[in-house]
Amino acid sequence: MLHIEHLSKRYGSFHALRDVSFQAGEGQVFGLLGPNGAGKTTLLRILATLLSPTAGSARVAGYDVRRDAERVRGLIGVVNGGMGLYDRLTGREILRYFGGFYGLSDARTDRRIDELDGLLDLGETLGRRSGDFSTGMKQKIVIARAVLHDPQVLILDEAASGLDVLARRSLLDFVLRYRAPGKLVLYSTHVMAEVEEVADRLAIIEGGELLTVDTVGGLLRSTAQPSLERAFFSLLQDRARQERRAPQSVA
Numbered sequence: 001m002l003h004i005e006h007l008s009k010r011y012g013s014f015h016a017l018r019d020v021s022f023q024a025g026e027g028q029v030f031g032l033l034g035p036n037g038a039g040k041t042t043l044l045r046i047l048a049t050l051l052s053p054t055a056g057s058a059r060v061a062g063y064d065v066r067r068d069a070e071r072v073r074g075l076i077g078v079v080n081g082g083m084g085l086y087d088r089l090t091g092r093e094i095l096r097y098f099g100g101f102y103g104l105s106d107a108r109t110d111r112r113i114d115e116l117d118g119l120l121d122l123g124e125t126l127g128r129r130s131g132d133f134s135t136g137m138k139q140k141i142v143i144a145r146a147v148l149h150d151p152q153v154l155i156l157d158e159a160a161s162g163l164d165v166l167a168r169r170s171l172l173d174f175v176l177r178y179r180a181p182g183k184l185v186l187y188s189t190h191v192m193a194e195v196e197e198v199a200d201r202l203a204i205i206e207g208g209e210l211l212t213v214d215t216v217g218g219l220l221r222s223t224a225q226p227s228l229e230r231a232f233f234s235l236l237q238d239r240a241r242q243e244r245r246a247p248q249s250v251a
C-alpha cells in the first residue's frame, strides 16, 4: 500500500529526511515515532502531496506522489494539528461542504454521515455550529471530514495532541476500528504510549534518518528492553555511538 524508496528532503542546506526507505502493507496501523524535529511531518506532507521530495520516491497504492498527485489525494485522508472549521456552520454543513469537494451528493454524504455517526458518535456535533464546539467535538468532525470519502490510507499527524483523556480514547478507538483489509492507517506521534497501543508495526525516525521498522514486540526483543521508551532510547544511544565511531574508522 505504501512504498517509500530512498526518500530525502532538504530545506536549503538542512537535511530533514535522509535516504528513508520502508514499506507498509494494508490492514494495519503503522506507527511513525520520533522526537520533535525528527522529520515525521515532512515525511507525511510528502505522502500527502503537499511537499516535493528532494530525491527518492513514494508510492501510495501504486501511485507516485509526484507524478500522480491528484490520484493520491483521492486515496488519502489527513488529520493534522489544524482544525480549520468554519465557525458558523454546523457539523453536518461542514461535512456536506467537504462531501461536495469530494464529488459526493448531499444524499450520499448524509448516508456516510450516518455510518460515521456510528463509528465516531458525532451526536450533537451535527446540529450545532462548530464555533460552539469543545476541542473533542471539533476533533470528531475533523476526523469525519478526513474519512468522508472512505480513503484507503488515513494519515494522522499528532492527532491526539491537545485532546483530553476521553477525546483521546475515542480517537484511538476509531483508529483501531479503521484498521481493515484494504486500509492503512499511518499514525505519527512522539508519544510512545499511543504507538504502543495502536501500532501493528512502527518506524522510528530520528534526525531525518530511519532507525528501524519493526513490531513493538520485535523491537523489545531486538533491543532486550522492557518498554518501548527504553527500546527507543537504546536505539538512539546506539546511533550516537556509531556516529562517534564513524570519524575514527575513516581516520
Ligand SMILES: Nc1ncnc2c1ncn2[C@@H]1O[C@H](COP(=O)(O)OP(=O)(O)OP(=O)(O)O)[C@@H](O)[C@H]1O
Pocket (backbone or CB within 6 Å): 011, 014, 016, 034, 035, 036, 037, 038, 039, 040, 041, 042, 043, 190
Ligand atoms: N519549511 C522549513 N524550512 C526549514 N526547516 C524546516 C521546515 N520545515 C521543517 N523544518 C525542519 O525540519 C526538521 C523536521 O521537521 P518536521 O516538522 O518534519 O519534524 P517532526 O518529526 O514532525 O517534528 P514535530 O514532532 O516537532 O512536529 C526540523 O528540524 C524542522 O525545524
